[in-house]
Amino acid sequence: MTDSDPAEALGLYVHVPFCARACPYCDFDFEVLRQTESETGALAPRVSAWLEGLEAERDERWAGELAGRRVDTLYLGGGTPSAIGVAGLERLFAWVESRFALRLAALDEVTVELNPEHLDAALLARLVDAGVSRVSLGVQSLAASGLRELGRVHAREQALACVRRAHGAGLGTSADLMLGWRGQTPAGLRREIDALLEAGAGHLSIYALTIEEDTPWPGLVARGQRELPDDDVQAELLQVAEGHLAARGFRHYEVASYAAPGGAEAIHNGKYWRWRDVVALGPSAVSVRHGLVEGRGVVARRMNPRGLERWLSGAAPEYERLEGESAAAEGLWLGLRRLEGVDVAAFSRRFGLPRSWVEARVARQVGLGNLEWVGDPPAARLRVAPGRWLVHDTIAVDLL
Numbered sequence: 001m002t003d004s005d006p007a008e009a010l011g012l013y014v015h016v017p018f019c020a021r022a023c024p025y026c027d028f029d030f031e032v033l034r035q036t037e038s039e040t041g042a043l044a045p046r047v048s049a050w051l052e053g054l055e056a057e058r059d060e061r062w063a064g065e066l067a068g069r070r071v072d073t074l075y076l077g078g079g080t081p082s083a084i085g086v087a088g089l090e091r092l093f094a095w096v097e098s099r100f101a102l103r104l105a106a107l108d109e110v111t112v113e114l115n116p117e118h119l120d121a122a123l124l125a126r127l128v129d130a131g132v133s134r135v136s137l138g139v140q141s142l143a144a145s146g147l148r149e150l151g152r153v154h155a156r157e158q159a160l161a162c163v164r165r166a167h168g169a170g171l172g173t174s175a176d177l178m179l180g181w182r183g184q185t186p187a188g189l190r191r192e193i194d195a196l197l198e199a200g201a202g203h204l205s206i207y208a209l210t211i212e213e214d215t216p217w218p219g220l221v222a223r224g225q226r227e228l229p230d231d232d233v234q235a236e237l238l239q240v241a242e243g244h245l246a247a248r249g250f251r252h253y254e255v256a257s258y259a260a261p262g263g264a265e266a267i268h269n270g271k272y273w274r275w276r277d278v279v280a281l282g283p284s285a286v287s288v289r290h291g292l293v294e295g296r297g298v299v300a301r302r303m304n305p306r307g308l309e310r311w312l313s314g315a316a317p318e319y320e321r322l323e324g325e326s327a328a329a330e331g332l333w334l335g336l337r338r339l340e341g342v343d344v345a346a347f348s349r350r351f352g353l354p355r356s357w358v359e360a361r362v363a364r365q366v367g368l369g370n371l372e373w374v375g376d377p378p379a380a381r382l383r384v385a386p387g388r389w390l391v392h393d394t395i396a397v398d399l400l
Contacts (some may be wrong), residue, residue: 009072011271015282016078017308023151027212029284029306030079047088053312057281058099071100072108073268082118086126093130105131109267116154116162134172142192149181160199167200174203179237180229186240193244202264205256206241208234255337255392273337275350283311297351299327328353333396341383370395
């Protein structure tokens, strides 16, 4: 797509478009999988079709561009990858190793998203044996009322046991929490965080509940069964989470991400914030490549069609190409998701624009106190000012 550096390692993302059930707030691309295996042990037809689709996509669209490029991270997202069961994951792991000529255990990071109700002893053993290094657990809440509101099927103790088992097996363990459901309180949120950390979670991803129009949630609101989240309550809860995690020694390193000391940051996710290339396969998967063309930064994306059936039928992906200032503005916004900020010298090398362009682009937000400069050239960094991360979206609108 662009003149990417062939020496730079790629991230590999695979979208697993299956879930065991539909959550009322979710607008991700998935279909409910009623069955993972047949009575004979064969994979469900939809899972087999999806694996065959990955093979076709790899050969038709990526064989040439992958030549000579090394993969150093793998992320299995969804959907819910654990919904395809042990046999499905075994097939997927084997396919990745064979078709990308790599060993999972040799990668810098291999992350698999899981639901707590799926992590039994057989699945845990297979993940460890395969070389998975990190799991991301869709906990969302530990409170019984929160689990009901969010449509989750696991119980509090099931989720905590899942964290303990994954941590005890030596896997990096991340848990998602969602804030803003009806009845959530600051005290309850602190208890949830404490329980997850005591169980062994070394990373938390914390999100404000966001409701899209094409999800079941608005209909539930209309029937009096849910409420739309309150922005002020969510802001308060987000600040409570930050303060409580800081008191427990966790570092707020990205807008929605907190890590324990000692290297618990998400490596693959960091590629997007550090302007690294990612090859993404499966329905709705978005690949991104970076490069310099005639000294101008270029960002090129390939966006696969949404929906398993459309993707299997060979529907054409969409393409987006940003050049020059458009590419750089987006890169600046993404880089500022990391709260340590943007290394402006590295930014200039990546996007072909000088520090003076950055200074002009961010002058308004610096004047408002939302952004600040740290250090002197050539090691200067630009970062979101302490306490201003809650207005990151406002900053983004200005920068873009």
